[in-house]
Amino acid sequence: MRNAAGLLLVFLAGFAVMVLEIIGARYLAKDFGSSFYVWVSQIGVILAALALGYTFGGLMADRLQRLAWLAPVLVPAGIFTFFIPLFEPPLVNAIIQRHPADVAIPPLWQKLDPALGSALVFFLPCAVLATLSPYLTRMATRQLTRVGRTSGLIYATSAVGSIAGVFVSGYVLIEQMAISNIFRATGLLTALLGALCWFIDRQFAGGGGPNRPA
Numbered sequence: 001m002r003n004a005a006g007l008l009l010v011f012l013a014g015f016a017v018m019v020l021e022i023i024g025a026r027y028l029a030k031d032f033g034s035s036f037y038v039w040v041s042q043i044g045v046i047l048a049a050l051a052l053g054y055t056f057g058g059l060m061a062d063r064l065q066r067l068a069w070l071a072p073v074l075v076p077a078g079i080f081t082f083f084i085p086l087f088e089p090p091l092v093n094a095i096i097q098r099h100p101a102d103v104a105i106p107p108l109w110q111k112l113d114p115a116l117g118s119a120l121v122f123f124l125p126c127a128v129l130a131t132l133s134p135y136l137t138r139m140a141t142r143q144l145t146r147v148g149r150t151s152g153l154i155y156a157t158s159a160v161g162s163i164a165g166v167f168v169s170g171y172v173l174i175e176q177m178a179i180s181n182i183f184r185a186t187g188l189l190t191a192l193l194g195a196l197c198w199f200i201d202r203q204f205a206g207g208g209g210p211n212r213p214a
Helices: 002-032 036-064 067-082 084-097 107-111 113-130 132-140 144-176 179-203
Strands: none
Touching (some): 002 036, 002 084, 002 132, 036 067, 067 084, 067 179
16 A cells, blocks of 8 residues: 555656646747747756756655655645746746847857756756655665566656656646646645655554565
8 A cells, every 4th residue: 555655656746747847848938939949948957857856865765764754845846836827937037138138149048048947947846756756766665676676666657657747738738727727736736745745654654665674
């Protein structure tokens, strides 16, 4: 039951990351245009966020060894995501307006504007969501001989969640909801994941990782 709950967490985290990536690129297009550089920036920033999140999540798992410790990072990340529609417009406008009108700006600097906007808005929540996979790998592995199988299952589940996030974002959410409401719903989902981490930890305390008695 504990492992099933963990797989649900990583599935939903993978789903939320892809919603932020796909919908985020669409959202940035209103300021930077639907150019190739917007998608390059969004994909690159999300991959960097995942790399940092995986690293940080692994460090947290080895040091803290309690799933409840993810709640204090997931809940603020959810609040941050919920308010993206409120703080993104003035933030991106400041990025655009920082170039003086009477000064020639190298094209490369202008092309990097979407990357800066994407990093400031989407890097933090995606990095936090990425902490779940390595953390849950550590929590779910009771025997060292099963580390490969367990980690493979967890990352595969996260990838399936990401695939679902891509298609649901592109074919359902963008057609049925305002983009601002998609961010709010994703923020609530991220905060809910934090609450679930705390709840699952309370329910299964003492039955976790390889350093705990079976």
